[in-house]
Amino acid sequence: MPAVSAAARAAMVDRLRRAGCVWAEDEARLLVAAATDSRTLAELVARRAAGEPLEYLLGWAEFGGERIAVEPGVFVPRARTALLVEAAAAVTGPGAAVVELCCGSGALTRVLARRLDAPRLLAAVDLDPAAVACARRNLADLAVPVFAGDLFAPLPVAWRGRLDLVVANAPYVPTAALPLLPSESRRYEAPMALDGGPDGLALLRRLAVDAPEWLAPGGHLVVEVGAAQVDALAAVLTGVGLVPTMVRDDDLDGTAMTARRPDAVAARRDEN
Structure with a gap:
């Protein structure tokens, strides 16, 4: 120095x-x-x-009391995403099986490993090779596997119907709103980590549709969403048989949705 x-x-x-x-x-x-x-x-x-983002210059970002390594192009964890940690911890019991999708740097998984009560399974997934490499670096000491692929696709088939928590900070910014983001994000972060499609829900909609077959009865999907998108996403979640609840933190300016898979979803699937 x-x-x-x-x-x-x-x-x-x-x-x-x-x-x-x-x-x-x-x-x-x-x-x-x-x-x-x-x-x-x-x-x-x-x-x-x-x-240039401060976090890229330092090589790390602070999130949830952890120093998370970040590399150029990888999504920098936001302070408001701490709401996902709180929402996930509130609906997840001891010994849970937990997967983070669209994991980016793996920040959520790293913090949840400390916050949850003795999780029996932790894993993370991202489609971006740079994010996968960064997450593996952040989660190496926890021996958490980081899969490369699209949403649930790379996960072991044996995990279907057995996950207690799926958490994701998926992109939810509508494409037309991307120019309104801070220049740091627009210029330096990967577009795939920001662009949520025409209405911002393109990836979240796909995630919701696939979640019921991966969640265990009583398991939860927990995602971040824009405040103006709550009703639309709640309708999607309800339509696939999940029970949504909105969680809001004005201090963090963050909005999350939790969606529980009731036993009835399992019953309907078993009948088919």
Whole structure:
């Protein structure tokens, strides 16, 4: 970490603030800690002032009390997604079988491994090779398998009907709204991690349709969604036999949906 004079630090903070960094003082402190020398620090500050996400410059993001490794292009976990952790923990009992879909960096799985009561199974899935590599890095010490593939497709067939919790922070931004996202997201994160299709529910709709055959009776699907999409997603979930509940946290500005598979879903499937 390079030595930085008070005047140089003040100039750094001012440059970051003028570039639109709301927490300029904190960011300057983190960049100083991440730099190996003065030249590296100058490069990091310049890249941050140009709009590159702080997390990519540091190589990590804080989420749920964990330091999560993030790599360029991989979706950076948002503070509001902590609501998914709370919603999942509220509906999941001890010894649960848990799978995270659209896992990105694997942040949710990493935090849920600590929050849930002795889960008997943890696994994560993503379609993006960069995200899979990043998640494997974050989950290696927990020996959590990370599958490469589309939603449920790469999971072992033997897990069908046995999952107690499926959690996903799938993309839900309508395609037409992508230009309204912060430039950091638009310019640096993978489009597939953001684009939810025409109404934002393209992937969530597919996930909902397949979830009942993978969930155990009484199991839950837990997803993040936009506040304006709650009614539409609730109709989709109800249509496939799940029982949806909306969870909202105004402080986090986050909205989640939990959807329970009742025993009746299992009965109907067994009759077919």
